[in-house]
Amino acid sequence: MRLLTLNCHSFMEENYEEKILETVKVIAKNDYDVIAFQEASQSIDSLIEYDNLRKDNYALRIQKELKKLNKDYNLFWDYSHIGYDKYLEGLAILTKKEMISKESFFVSKIKDKSYWKTRKILKVSIKEENEVIDIYSCHLGWFKDKEESSKYQIDEIMKRIDKNRISILMGDFNSEAYVENEGYDYLTKEYSLFDTFDLAENKDSGITVIGKIDGWESTEDKRIDLILSNKKIKVIESKVIFNGENETVVSDHFGLDVVCNLN
Structure with missing residues (x-):
């Protein structure tokens, strides 16, 4: 199974339309399962x-462009909160597999969608x-945030994990993997x-953010976009994508491309 996670930054990106088409081209070429x-x-x-999807929805645009390439x-x-007073900032999962069930749920203490720290999964x-495999798309807050720590958010996610199934958590965890005693260690x-990344037979640096981005004071390179599993699985390859070396940059985050065997 081939997996991709990407904090796409959507409307905040310059040359947004071009980057959508570039993302679609790579997805079609690599034929991701999830x-x-x-x-x-x-x-x-x-x-x-239809439903809660508006015509300019980033993920809907991706899905439609993929359909043109005969990729279904x-x-x-669903969205977590309102951004910049004009966007509904959300998460998406696209898969070639049948969706047996789906749900979105709050993981933040704050439930006010007008507040940018509100988080859903x-x-x-x-x-x-x-x-049956459970897939999560995650975008967490910061571990040291006194108002809305990701520690609470991680606890809320883990309450939902079915120990009898493989659960794959994909996304932007806003916790540097090389910093001890914070979100990464907690997970x-x-x-x-x-x-x-640790399980992979073949891998690169894993770095998904170069320099400073919104929400971070640190200018250090970071490995904050992760694909985690509640069970030890066979991982053939883990590599960073959309980083300028492996495909064109399309966001302020690079993507993470993982090939694994879940059986």
């Missing part, structure tokens, strides 16, 4: 397409051969989640 997006936004005032993906999207259950030590 894709998790974060910061996949839509405009508050855009016309409704099922889509689930998406969960989709799919079938891989004869096994991998307190809750014993496996980092597919």
Whole structure:
């Protein structure tokens, strides 16, 4: 199974339209089974397409462009909060697999969608051969945030994990993997989640952010976009994508491309 997670930054990117098409081209070429997006936004005032999806929804645009290339993906999207007073900032999961079930749920203490620290998570259950797999698209806050720590948010996610199934957590965890005693350690030590980067037979640096980005004072390069599993799985390859070396840069985050065997 091939997985992609990307904090796409959507409308905040320069040359937004070009970057959508570049992202679609790479998705079609690599034929991902599951894709998790974060910061996949839509405009508050855009016309409704169906359900909660508006016509300019980033993930919906991706799905439609893929359809033109004869790539059929099922889509689930929901938003966490309003950004810049004009965007509904959300998460998405696209998959070629059938979605057996899907849900979105708050993980932040704050539930006010007008406040930027409000966080929701998406969960989709799919079938891989004869096994049900749970997929999560995650965009967490910061561990040291006194008002809305990601520690609480991680606890809320882990309450939902079915120990009898493989659960794959994909996304922007806003916690540097090389900093001890913060979110990454809490995920991998307190809750014993496996980092597919560590499990990978072949891998690169894993760095997904270069320099300073919104929400971070640090100018150091960071490994904050992760794909984690509640069970030890066979990971063939983990590599950073959309980083200028492996495909064109399309966001302020690079993507993470993981090939694994879940059976």
